[in-house]
Amino acid sequence: MAAPESPSLASDLDRPGEGRLTHAPADHPAVPRGKVGVVLANLGTPDATDYWSMRRYLNEFLSDKRVVDYADWKWQPLLQLVILSRRPFTSGEAYRGIWNTEQDESPLLTITREQTRKVAEGLAERHGDRVVVDFCMRYGNPSTDSVLRRLQAEGCERILFFPLYPQYASPTTATANDQAFRTLMKLKWQPALRTVPAYFEHPAYLDALASSVREAFDAAETPPEVLVASYHGVPKRYLLEGDPYHCQCQKTTRLLRERLGWEVGAIQTAFQSKFGPEEWVGPATVEHVAELARQGKKHIAVISPAFSADCVETLEEIQEEIRDSFLEAGGETFTYIPCLNARDDHVDALLSVIENELGGWV
Structure with a gap:
């Protein structure tokens, strides 16, 4: 005799209303169907090009053990007293040369937002409002912590975390994932989290x-x-x-x-x-x-x-x-x-990777 199928949340929910459990009494409060979140994660960006904005950004970046893994007693005095007293000026000058003055932000932020918009449109065509798409930065804003918490507040019980680095590296992919898991460590109710592997062969x-x-x-x-x-x-x-x-x-x-x-x-x-x-x-x-x-x-x-x-x-x-x-x-x-940026064929590639990694979730 065949084993009975395991019940799922989807089968317990009335499809039309997607809110009332079929086995619950009539006065049971509505239960929202859990959503799936997709987060595109990029390296990061300073909030502005002035000295203190650059210093905050560089301090966060260069204090990351995945980026510079020297012992703190050796590295931090050099970083705080020498590097961060000079480098914010030169880095700020470099950023001013490429800054998106119209939107007052770095090109990386502008492009990542546009990539996210196009990916969201593509997933909405396929899955409606079941999938929520956002982006975060490992360093700077929007922070990984704030974005993951926002998605959870919107009802995302499952989150696909996608570091936008085609090739895996400890100072990029790994540190982005580390930051996502740090947020989960602080949550009482953790969403299920998947990370996207390197996609250079896709x-x-x-x-x-x-x-x-x-x-x-x-x-x-x-x-x-x-x-x-x-x-x-x-x-x-x-x-x-x-x-x-x-x-x-x-x-x-x-x-x-x-x-x-x-x-x-x-x-x-x-x-x-x-x-x-x-x-x-x-x-x-x-x-x-x-x-x-x-x-x-x-x-x-x-x-x-x-x-x-x-x-x-x-x-x-x-x-x-x-x-x-x-x-x-x-x-x-x-x-x-130029990098692939928000080209349509690049967005199609990202969507293909995402659809594969969402297997069983949507």
Whole structure:
């Protein structure tokens, strides 16, 4: 004899009203059906470009043990007394150069909000108001804690937490997840939480990346001779300690090259944003593009496959420091290919990842 099916909350609720339990007496209060939350999580942004706003943001960022894992007795005096007395000025200047003055916010915040809006529209078409979509920042605002608490207050009993980093890394994906779990540690009634894994191999992500490259090359007055895939760097020690980021970056480059049908060497991998005295994975983008110019490559393009949205590392570091390094070494044309941002094919890729990870929940 077949075993009886297990009852579910959905089967207990009257479908038309979605509020009255079928087995409850008539005077039983309405029970709202639990919703599912989806949170897009990005790295973070300062609230403004002034010294104190930058200092608060940098202090939170550089005090994160996932980012700088030195012992506090060694790191904090250096951070508080030296780095944070100077770096807010230089970082503030960099942010002012890219700041969205119309909305008085960083481009990362503007783009992440637009990505969230489009993802919300896509999920609403498929699931109605059952799924609630929001976004948060690991550092700065809107904070992870405030967004998760807001979703719970809206009735989200299950939450899919999506760090917007195609490749997994401890200083990005892991710290975003850490912050989400810190909020759960403080809640009396925790929602069920799923985290989205790295999606650098996802076909839709690779298709969107390849399309952005083809469009940029077709639009270039002088076709680039080499495409440099520039990823945010990490200390080499992280690789040796088991962080898969470096390997996933190398594989992203290979998969993109194969998607484009290009020969080996047409796309080269490099890493940017070195910080501190340790040896980092390389080659360093700023040095690599100069070397390409000295080798006679006069026309190059640079793309940032590890960033889901343009930010200070792409809009300022790549388009100014790295571009200048190439041109000063003898390069002639430098093409920056924007991040996927809120492109429709990128949003479709994010929706595909989300739908897969929501399996059994909607």
